[in-house]
Amino acid sequence: MFTYYLEEDLDSIIREIQEDFAPRNILNANEKNMLSVDNAVLLNTLENVNNPIRVIFAVAKLNEGWDVLNLYDIVRISEGAGTTRTATDSEAQLIGRGARYYPYEYDGQRSYTRRFDNTNNDLRFLETLHYHTINEKGYLANLEKSMNAVNLITANDETVRILSTKIKNAFKNTKVFKEGQIFVNESRPTTPEDYSSLEKFTIPNEWLTEYIGSTLEVKFQEKEQNQQIERHEQALSVDKRFFKKAIQRNPFYRFSNLKEYLPMLKSMNELLNSSQYFKGVSITVSLPKDQNVSDLTPTEKLEIVDRFLSYCEDKIRRNYKKEIGLKIFKPVAIKETLKDYEVVVPKFETGQHVTQRIDTHSMKGKDWFVYTDAIMNNLEYNMVQLMENFIHQLQLKYKDVYLIRNDEKATRFKLTEFNGPRGFMPDFILYLSNEDFVYQIYMEPKGEDRVKEDAWKEEMLEAINGSDIELIGENESVKLMGVRFYNEKNRRVFIDDLSEKINDGQPLDGKIEFLSEY
Incomplete structure (x- = not known):
């Protein structure tokens, strides 16, 4: 894009x-008389190639269930609008809805997840939503x-770091790199029976959502903004x-589309x-302690159902x-799977716990780790430090x-859920071999806040x-x-399981080197 503007007159x-x-090419969706038949069609077909609309003035339109996927900028132009935590909670929901992914086609394939996170690729712009606002501290x-x-991951777009790493030359010279193999599971085409219920799409039978109704806004304005809400x-x-x-x-729920x-x-x-469908799922709402479901207005209940859909x-x-x-x-x-890679990391991030912040660590002198930097x-x-022990x-x-x-920037080595459609890229593969055998161990660090959601991945690791x-x-x-x-809570379980599988049940404790000195 930058090059295009440099070269054009x-x-x-x-x-x-x-x-x-x-x-x-501009629509004002707040005007009562704007929703003519023609304008309504334009508003709901924004993804169409021939749709001319480029700007839409729409106060809270996204919160009302408006479905638009190719949205790349939201501009907040209301000076003096609410700045309380309740107001920004609503803004965060709007941003999250606006950031819904547009499954564009690339290299002949259509993806429903981002493909260029943390990569220095121009197509990242198609996977990024920019939110513009006045600088109010x-x-x-x-x-x-x-x-x-x-957990809405964002970044200040002013500065980024580009971290890079390469396959070590010493590893490239090994027989493991030149002749070694790693294993990935095959898959089969789906049939209609594979999608016979919501459960097949990994939708649980109980859906939980947090909610703060507008009826509580005044109460929360009176509280300290950093106070924990019970x-x-x-x-x-x-x-x-x-x-x-x-x-x-x-529009997604039009029968022809469904x-x-x-x-x-x-x-x-x-x-x-x-x-098999909606009747099989119950909705549970997490509310502030002094609010009950019976206090919710019909509009608020509809908003929760919108969110569920x-x-x-x-x-x-x-x-x-x-x-x-x-x-x-x-x-x-292996030699056709691994490659040098780089990761683009914003210097300012939200929506990520400190354990999720990405950094680079030199692995010089550690021949067992195949890249120059971690x-x-x-x-x-x-986990890498634990393995070093x-x-x-x-x-x-x-x-x-x-x-x-x-x-994912280096290998694109992905497993597919057994008897399911979900993809899984184990973060690490431990490769062990002797003259007569090869062990390949899939390993996955997992934050405690993600263990329940990703339990199917651990089940797959066990099934292997x-x-x-x-x-x-x-x-x-x-x-x-x-x-x-x-993870830190599961550290001992991880060590015991690994010891059982690759060390004949003898504990991996990192003390062999110390004991050998005697």
């Missing part, structure tokens, strides 16, 4: 911008807290009319009343794939000991140890293994 650029943002401080509360959970039971209204407001994702669905009535839409889009993972693994050459978050690096012990037992970082795993080719000397998640 300035007068031509000005005329192009004036043409794109002419009054006929109090507002920005509260907005940052609100975005952290909903909450409790209550089930929300709403009339079907709320679901029907929310469905009408969301049939593409839910081929077994017979009618909208089945969607509402079958235990958006959650389901996101899950359906993400998990609607054309492949289902099998327990059959095929070899891929680019990873604190939790991942803690075991390296000498493992090198006494195995001829080759290598820890391979499986970063099963006797029903099949390896393609003459690979009788190869054994695949998965170990339990690593």
Whole structure:
């Protein structure tokens, strides 16, 4: 984009911008008379190539269930608008809804997840939403807290760091790099039966959401902004009319569109009343301690249902794939899988715990780690440091000991959920070999706040140890293994599981080198 503007004539650029943002290409969705048939069509078909609209004035329009995916900028132009934590909570929800991913096609494939996070690729612009606002210190401080509360990852776009790492030359000269293989599971095309219920899209039978109703805004304005809000959970039971209204407001739930994702669905009535679909999911609301579900207004209840439908839409889009993972693994050459890579890291971030902040650590002199630098978050690096304690012990037992970082920017080495559509990239592969056998161990550090959500990944790691795993080719000397998640709370469980699998049950304690001096 920058190069384009450098090379083009300035007068031509000005005329192009004036043409794109002419009054006929702007809609004011707040005017009562704007919703003519033609304007309504334009407003709900913004992704169409021939749609001319470039700017929409829409106060809280996104909060009302308006569905637009190719939204790249939100501009807050209301000076003097609310700056309280309650107001910024609402803003964070609006930003989060506006940041919904547009599944554009690239290299002949359409993806429903971001492909260029932390990479220095121009297409990152298609996966980024910019929020522009006046520099109000109090507002920005509260907005940052609100975005952290909903785990909305953001960054100041002024400065970034580019971290890079390379495969060590010493590793490139090894037989493991030149001839070694790692194993990835195969998949099969899906059938309509694979999508016969919401459960197939990993939608749980109980959905929990946090909510602060507008009725409490005055109360929260009177409290300290950093005060922790005590909450409790209550089930929300709403009339079907709320679901029907929310469905009408969301184009994704048009029956013709739903049939593409839910081929077994017979009618909208089945969607509402079958235990395979919405009737099989209960909604639980986390509310401030002094508020009850009965205090919610009809508008607030509808907003929660809107949010639930958006959650389901996101899950359906993400998990609607054309492949289902099998327990059959095929070899891929290490030298064709690993590559040098770089990661773009903002200098200012919200929505991430300190253990998730990415940094670089020199791995010079540590031949067992295949990259020159370890680019990873604190939790991942803690696991690498733990493994370093075991390296000498493992090198006494195995001829080759290598820890391979499986970063999505470097390998694109991804497993597919057994009998499911979800992709899984284990963060590390521990490669152990002797003359007669090779062990490949999949390893995954996991923050305690993500253990429950990603429990299926740990189940898959455990399933890899099963006797029903099949390896393609003459690979009788190869054994695949998965170990339990690593985190500080689960540290001992991780060590014991790893010791059992690769050290004949003898504890990996990092003390062998010390004892050998006696």
